Every structure is written in structure tokens, then in C-alpha cells.
Amino acid sequence: MSRQKLLAVAAAALLMGGCASVDPWVKPYERDRLADPIMSFERDPVIASHRRHVFDVREAARGAAGGSGGGCGCN
Amino acid sequence: MPPAALVAGAGATDMMLRSYKGAVVAIVLALALLTPTLSAQVLPDDRLDLLYHFYEGGGMTIQGPSLLARKQIGSSVSVSASYTVDSISGASIDVVTTASPYTEKRTEISAGVDYLRGSTLLGFTYTNSDEKDYTANTFGVSVSQEIFGGMTTVSMGYVRGFDEVGRSDNPDFSADVDRHAWRLGLTQVLTRNLIAEVAFETISDEGFLNLPYRQVRFLDPDSATGFSWEPEVYPNTRTSNAIALRSRLHLPFRAALQTDYRYYADSWDIDAHTAEIGYTHGVLDRWTLDVGYRYYRQSGAEFFSDLFPFRESQNFRGRWKEISAFDSHAFRVGVNYEFMAERRGFLERSAVGLSFERILYDYRDFRDVRIDADPGEEPTYSFEANVIQFMLSVWF
Numbered sequence: 001m002s003r004q005k006l007l008a009v010a011a012a013a014l015l016m017g018g019c020a021s022v023d024p025w026v027k028p029y030e031r032d033r034l035a036d037p038i039m040s041f042e043r044d045p046v047i048a049s050h051r052r053h054v055f056d057v058r059e060a061a062r063g064a065a066g067g068s069g070g071g072c073g074c075n
Numbered sequence: 076m077p078p079a080a081l082v083a084g085a086g087a088t089d090m091m092l093r094s095y096k097g098a099v100v101a102i103v104l105a106l107a108l109l110t111p112t113l114s115a116q117v118l119p120d121d122r123l124d125l126l127y128h129f130y131e132g133g134g135m136t137i138q139g140p141s142l143l144a145r146k147q148i149g150s151s152v153s154v155s156a157s158y159t160v161d162s163i164s165g166a167s168i169d170v171v172t173t174a175s176p177y178t179e180k181r182t183e184i185s186a187g188v189d190y191l192r193g194s195t196l197l198g199f200t201y202t203n204s205d206e207k208d209y210t211a212n213t214f215g216v217s218v219s220q221e222i223f224g225g226m227t228t229v230s231m232g233y234v235r236g237f238d239e240v241g242r243s244d245n246p247d248f249s250a251d252v253d254r255h256a257w258r259l260g261l262t263q264v265l266t267r268n269l270i271a272e273v274a275f276e277t278i279s280d281e282g283f284l285n286l287p288y289r290q291v292r293f294l295d296p297d298s299a300t301g302f303s304w305e306p307e308v309y310p311n312t313r314t315s316n317a318i319a320l321r322s323r324l325h326l327p328f329r330a331a332l333q334t335d336y337r338y339y340a341d342s343w344d345i346d347a348h349t350a351e352i353g354y355t356h357g358v359l360d361r362w363t364l365d366v367g368y369r370y371y372r373q374s375g376a377e378f379f380s381d382l383f384p385f386r387e388s389q390n391f392r393g394r395w396k397e398i399s400a401f402d403s404h405a406f407r408v409g410v411n412y413e414f415m416a417e418r419r420g421f422l423e424r425s426a427v428g429l430s431f432e433r434i435l436y437d438y439r440d441f442r443d444v445r446i447d448a449d450p451g452e453e454p455t456y457s458f459e460a461n462v463i464q465f466m467l468s469v470w471f
Binding site for chain 1: 108124126130141142143157159189196224225226244256258262264265266267268274275276277278315316317318319321323325329330331337339341343345347349355358363365366371373374397398403430432434436462466468
């Protein structure tokens with residue numbers, strides 16, 4: 001395993017190791033507004049996907065346009 | 076940048092990419108091994124969406140249905156499938172001016188599986204897009220992990236694409252494009268009302284990257300119009316990086332403010348800025364209203380020219396308006412109505428949505444050669460497009 005991979009594993013392990021000790025400053029029961037569908041990064045996937053396609057085919061820019069998942073920490 | 080420097084630049088970027096790819100693989104491995112049993116993520120909702128989409132602009136009309144279904148199997152697996160058709164009629168300015176053929180129909184199918192284990196969500200996707208002269212197959216894998224008591228979600232993904240390029244006027248023509256994409260994302264709960272996301276994506280293409288029909292024009296004193304046409308030639312590699320920042324702010328009276336920004340740069344010397352702002356307002360429980368504005372600006376590719384000085388004046392040459400410098404403004408309104416908010420039989424709830432978007436494109440270098448003028452003196456091209464989406468959704 002290359003040095004970069006080792007560093008990446010070590011960094012991820014350190015990050016994960018800290019999980020138990022971090023006290024969330026927004027408690028799970030305080031996330032009702034964040035859990036509201038209107039706060040979603042992608043409320044309707046089929047609409048978002050078509051809209052991305054409309055722009056993608058007419059623009060040179062691509063990538064990092066959402067749709068890659070990721071949650072809101074609402075649960 | 077001269078073409079040789081472009082290729083050299085792409086080589087250096089490829090080396091960086093290999094290191095980056097190794098790091099992404101290692102982090103995915105570490106996340107999978109160290110999955111803690113913290114707050115749980117959830118699988119996406121079981122739902123069926125039926126969309127009718129309509130696009131009209133620049134002489135073209137594209138419309139068709141799109142269907143997306145998602146269903147949970149057991150408590151840790153969710154499967155999805157989608158089907159989209161684009162029926163194309165009319166002709167864009169490229170077709171009008173150089174009589175190049177165009178595809179009349181595109182179909183896209185995709186399938187996906189998500190697997191949930193504790194606070195880790197693993198996803199696998201396959202997509203096939205098929206046109207008469209272009210086929211694209213894409214495989215993707217992604218992992219997302221909640222950490223810090225669900226305050227932070229780290230996600231990453233890798234996508235591999237295999238495209239086949241053909242010519243509808245020459246069945247013997249065939250060329251390939253290989254594509255790799257690496258994605259990293261971080262979503263962070265900031266306050267009770269604010270959530271933000273940063274996303275990064277690198278995409279690397281290698282192969283036949285221009286469409287075989289497209290032409291560039293060059294000054295030709297022997298032609299009656301003062302110019303003639305010859306085929307485009309693109310570099311066979313392209314590497315791009317994009318970074319995006321997004322936020323969602325919950326406002327009183329059940330409203331939300333969305334702000335998005337993306338910066339893009341690639342090895343063809345194109346850079347682009349995308350900025351978007353949106354406002355969503357929930358009304359009377361069942362209605363949701365959306366308004367938004369999106370601004371986009373890009374520079375042109377290093378080898379783009381509206382009018383080359385003579386035939387084969389440089390190794391790489393392109394006159395595709397999508398790689399020229401332009402600005403775009405888009406205005407969007409949408410309404411959503413939940414017509415069945417309570418469970419009936421196996422249906423949990425149902426909604427309909429209608430949205431309209433008007434997009435203005437203003438090209439800075441690409442000229443409208445349909446207008447009679449001295450070569451290079453024609454007005455720059457611009458057009459307006461309308462996009463309509465009508466959606467029916469059921470959750471079950």
C-alpha cells in the first residue's frame with residue numbers, strides 16, 4: 001500500500017475514532033426542520049435528474065452537480 | 076495553450092488522478108471496515124414517479140416520458156429502476172448550417188441497488204443510454220457514511236463509463252470513449268435550520284470526444300460565401316474538476332432558501348461558474364411553491380474558433396457552441412400538490428407537480444452564419460428555451 005493510501009486510511013481511522021466522543025451540537029430531536037422534504041438537496045430525483053440532463057448537454061461543465069447521495073443527518 | 080501542452084497537461088493530471096483514485100479507494104475501505112454503530116441512515120423512500128418532460132428552444136423540441144421506481148426489499152436493501160425517452164424533432168443551428176444528421180430518439184434505462192448497514196449506505200448503479208449513433212454504458216459504486224452523531228455525512232463514489240460513437244450515414248464507423256469519474260462529498264448539519272454540502276468530482280475521458288458530423292468553418296476566398304467547412308478534430312483526452320458548495324436554510328412559515336455554487340475547470344482550458352438560488356414555500360399543508368434563478372458562465376475551449384484563418388490551420392479545432400464562451404440565465408417556477416396525504420390501501424401518499432423553466436443562452440464568440448454578412452462579422456448567436464416538467468408521484 002502506497003504512502004498516500006496509508007495516510008488516507010490513517011486519516012479516516014482517526015476521523016472515525018473520534019465519532020464516539022463528539023457531542024452533536026444539534027441533537028437528533030432538534031432536526032425536525034432539517035428533515036422536512038423542502039430542505040432536501042434533491043426532493044424529486046426524477047425531476048432533478050432530467051433538469052441536470054437539460055443543462056449538461058448544453059454546457060461544457062459537468063460533475064459535482066448533486067445526485068450523489070449524502071444525507072441530512074436527520075435520523 | 077498549444078495542443079502539445081494540452082496533452083502534457085493531461086498527462087500530469089492523470090498522474091494526480093491515479094494518486095487521488097488510490098486515496099479514494101483506501102478511504103472507502105477504511106469506512107467499510109470501521110463502520111461504527113452510530114445513528115442509522117435510512118434507505119430512500121419507496122416511490123413511483125412518472126414524469127412528462129418537454130423542451131423547446133433553438134429550433135428543437137425534445138419531449139417524452141420518464142419513469143422512476145424504487146422499492147425496499149427487507150430492511151437493508153432498496154432497488155431502483157428508471158426508463159427515459161427523449162423524442163427529438165426539429166434541428167439545431169449546427170444542423171441547419173452544416174446539414175449534419177441528428178438523432179431522433181434517445182432511450183435511457185438504469186438500475187440500482189442500495190445496501191444499508193448501520194450508518195453506511197452502499198450503492199451500485201448501471202445506466203444505458205442509447206441513440207442511433209451513440210451508446211453509453213455507465214457503472215457506478217458509491218458509499219456514504221454518517222459520522223459525529225449524524226451531524227456529518229461523508230460520501231464518495233466511482234463511476235466507469237464506456238461509450239460507443241457511430242455515424243448514422245456510415246455503419247462502418249465506430250469509435251470508443253472511456254470515462255472515469257471520482258466523487259467526494261461532505262454534508263454537514265450546521266444549525267437546527269441550516270445544512271451545507273461540499274462536493275468534488277473529477278472526470279477523465281479518453282477516446283473519440285467530438286461528434287463525427289460537426290464541422291468548423293475557415294476563411295476561403297474561393298467560396299462564394301467567403302468561407303468553407305471541414306471536420307472538427309478534438310484532443311482524445313479530457314480531464315475536468317468541479318467543486319460545488321450548497322446550502323439549505325429553513326425559514327419560518329415552512330419555507331426554505333437554497334443557494335448553490337459550482338466552479339469547473341478542465342484540460343481544454345474551459346472554466347465555468349454556476350450559481351443558483353431558490354426559494355421553496357409550503358402553503359396550506361398540501362401545496363409547495365418553488366421559484367429559482369440559475370446563472371451559468373463558461374469560457375471557450377482553447378481550440379474553439381468561430382472562423383479559422385485557413386484549412387487545417389491547427390491540429391485541434393472545434394466550432395461546437397457548447398464548448399464556446401457563453402452566458403446563460405434560467406428562471407424557474409414550480410408548484411406541487413399532495414392530493415392524497417393519508418394512507419389508502421397500499422398507497423401512503425400521492426402528489427402532482429408542474430414546473431416551468433425559461434433558459435436564455437447568449438453566445439459570446441459563436442456567430443449566426445444564417446445571417447448574411449462578411450465572414451466573422453455576423454451577429455453572435457443567442458436563443459431562448461422553455462422547459463416544462465409534469466410529474467405524478469406515489470409513495471407506497
